[in-house]
Amino acid sequence: MKELRDAVATEVRKVVVGQDPVVDLLLTAAAVNGHALVEGVPGVAKTLMANAVARAFGVEFRRVQFTPDMLPSDLTGTTALVGGLGGEMRFRPGPVFTNVLLADEVNRTPPKTQAALLEAMQEQQVSADGVTHPLPDPFLVVATQNPIEYEGTYPLPEAQLDRFVVKIDVGYPDPADEEAMLHIVHHGVAPATLDDIRAVGSADTLRRVRSTVDATSVADDVVAYVAQVVGATRTVPSVELGASPRAAVHLLAAAKATARLAGRDFVTPDDVAGVAHPVLRHRLILRAEAELERYRADDAVTSALAAVPVPR
Numbered sequence: 001m002k003e004l005r006d007a008v009a010t011e012v013r014k015v016v017v018g019q020d021p022v023v024d025l026l027l028t029a030a031a032v033n034g035h036a037l038v039e040g041v042p043g044v045a046k047t048l049m050a051n052a053v054a055r056a057f058g059v060e061f062r063r064v065q066f067t068p069d070m071l072p073s074d075l076t077g078t079t080a081l082v083g084g085l086g087g088e089m090r091f092r093p094g095p096v097f098t099n100v101l102l103a104d105e106v107n108r109t110p111p112k113t114q115a116a117l118l119e120a121m122q123e124q125q126v127s128a129d130g131v132t133h134p135l136p137d138p139f140l141v142v143a144t145q146n147p148i149e150y151e152g153t154y155p156l157p158e159a160q161l162d163r164f165v166v167k168i169d170v171g172y173p174d175p176a177d178e179e180a181m182l183h184i185v186h187h188g189v190a191p192a193t194l195d196d197i198r199a200v201g202s203a204d205t206l207r208r209v210r211s212t213v214d215a216t217s218v219a220d221d222v223v224a225y226v227a228q229v230v231g232a233t234r235t236v237p238s239v240e241l242g243a244s245p246r247a248a249v250h251l252l253a254a255a256k257a258t259a260r261l262a263g264r265d266f267v268t269p270d271d272v273a274g275v276a277h278p279v280l281r282h283r284l285i286l287r288a289e290a291e292l293e294r295y296r297a298d299d300a301v302t303s304a305l306a307a308v309p310v311p312r
């Protein structure tokens with residue numbers, strides 16, 4: 001997995017400057033058969049990065065721009081009559097039938113279409129007219145959104161956010177990176193190098209990485225630590241609703257991937273703590289007073305981590 005990460009990161013660096021942690025987290029989501037939500041203000045390369053990573057993975061990739069007028073069938077597919085009168089009804093698969101789906105600006109589309117996406121993520125299949133159509137394997141959704149307070153047309157409900165293994169916050173590059181970015185070749189304002197990104201993986205590689213991650217060992221006290229950290233999010237005073245048991249499953253899986261990225265075949269408490277923010281931040285609902293005081297979900301994750309003794 002480490003080799004794949006290094007190779008992917010090298011490719012992605014051809015077009016994106018200073019966002020290596022994002023590559024790690026996208027790979028983590030892929031490695032646990034999960035999905036990633038990428039949040040950030042416009043223009044921080046969310047789309048570009050998802051694009052670059054998908055190309056480097058070497059699997060089939062589709063991008064869907066979510067819009068207010070998009071229908072669920074625009075995503076999942078339609079059943080149509082082919083062959084004219086006396087022809088047959090046939091299912092025409094929508095863009096969701098791919099290995100990596102970039103669901104771009106997912107909070108700009110109404111709940112019905114969001115729900116169709118989330119259902120596909122959950123079930124790994126699409127049902128149309130009583131027939132189920134399995135999605136390809138691997139199937140990774142990378143959804144992007146603007147921060148809710150920025151342009152929250154249709155914020156994803158918490159129950160749906162919980163299905164994303166990680167929420168990746170993409171911030172502004174630091175000044176040196178922003179300058180380095182300007183040295184990347186552009187054609188006018190378009191990045192020129194996206195076509196130079198080589199496929200360094202394949203569907204097979206991703207499936208192999210997945211089984212490697214599954215086979216990562218976790219000592220009982222580390223398992224207990226995962227459960228305690230997730231439990232602690234429910235008792236942080238500023239938190240209205242803490243993380244779910246599903247979050248605990250996701251945290252353990254992501255910690256295994258984190259261990260593999262570090263070249264280890266066992267999970268340490270640091271792996272758990274290291275990935276706790278991206279795994280937990282989108283699942284916490286804060287009390288209104290706390291939000292007014294600019295207390296963030298990430299602060300609550302920090303409090304939860306601080307409340308649990310680290311096993312050693």
Ligand SMILES: Nc1ncnc2c1ncn2[C@@H]1O[C@H](COP(=O)(O)OP(=O)(O)O)[C@@H](O)[C@H]1O
Pocket residue numbers: 015016017018019040041042043044045046047048049173181184189190191
């Ligand atoms: N870290 C970065 N490295 C390289 N280019 C960047 C970076 N951040 C922004 N850019 C530039 O800004 C453009 C906007 O990126 P885009 O992926 O469309 O942003 P977003 O989807 O976040 O709105 C990119 O095409 C690229 O030219």
Ligand SMILES: [Mg+2]
Pocket residue numbers: 046047048104144
């Ligand atoms: Mg974008």
